[in-house]
Amino acid sequence: MKTTTISPEVIEQTTRFHGHWCPGLAIGIRASEWALQEMGKAADEEIVAVVETDMCGVDAVQFITGCTFGKGNLIHKDYGKNAFAFYRRRDSKAARLVARPSIYGDAGPTLGKLHRKMAEQGLSEEEQKIWAETRAAVSKKIMESDLADLFEIKPPAGPMPKAARILSPAVCESCGETVMETRTRRFGGKLLCIPCFDAVEKRC
Ligand SMILES: [Zn+2]
Numbered sequence: 001m002k003t004t005t006i007s008p009e010v011i012e013q014t015t016r017f018h019g020h021w022c023p024g025l026a027i028g029i030r031a032s033e034w035a036l037q038e039m040g041k042a043a044d045e046e047i048v049a050v051v052e053t054d055m056c057g058v059d060a061v062q063f064i065t066g067c068t069f070g071k072g073n074l075i076h077k078d079y080g081k082n083a084f085a086f087y088r089r090r091d092s093k094a095a096r097l098v099a100r101p102s103i104y105g106d107a108g109p110t111l112g113k114l115h116r117k118m119a120e121q122g123l124s125e126e127e128q129k130i131w132a133e134t135r136a137a138v139s140k141k142i143m144e145s146d147l148a149d150l151f152e153i154k155p156p157a158g159p160m161p162k163a164a165r166i167l168s169p170a171v172c173e174s175c176g177e178t179v180m181e182t183r184t185r186r187f188g189g190k191l192l193c194i195p196c197f198d199a200v201e202k203r204c
């Protein structure tokens with residue numbers, strides 16, 4: 001399979017959800033496309049995604065696959081990699097998609113250079129134009145490439161994440177706010193939320 005099978009409508013909706021069109025979003029759309037084809041859509045918690053980035057692509061994963069942060073079937077590992085693992089509970093099918101270093105093609109070095117300059121001193125009008133055009137070209141290429149050319153498909157790095165549990169609430173004895181029981185700490189015989197626990201601990 002070559003060009004994306006995700007419909008223009010869904011791409012448009014995903015872009016609106018994310019806020020702009022960019023190479024990172026394109027990567028996320030293509031990874032999600034693989035998940036839809038191989039795993040199906042996560043109506044409930046049947047599919048679990050473990051994402052190793054907190055950037056653009058994750059919005060596509062949430063919008064397209066139905067693996068969302070709020071449902072508990074989207075787990076973030078802060079590794080700063082364009083890597084997305086998907087697990088299917090019913091048969092334990094699982095795979096981890098890792099964006100190949102070549103995913104930005106020849107534009108990689110140009111984008112890297114402009115990105116650094118943007119962060120350090122800002123871009124001239126001419127450079128901004130090159131930046132936008134290069135990103136548009138890269139995004140287009142990502143949408144038109146074969147999935148196998150974009151991602152290396154590896155076995156998942158860890159076991160299937162545990163199902164989201166129904167958690168009982170507790171009340172912090174310091175601030176009086178309701179907090180999930182699993183996120184409480186005991187200190188001096190009191191049940192505390194994490195910020196209150198950290199505050200007392202710092203004072204000691
Ligand atoms: Zn973006």
Ligand SMILES: [Zn+2]
Nearest residue numbers: 172175193196
């Ligand atoms: Zn508290």
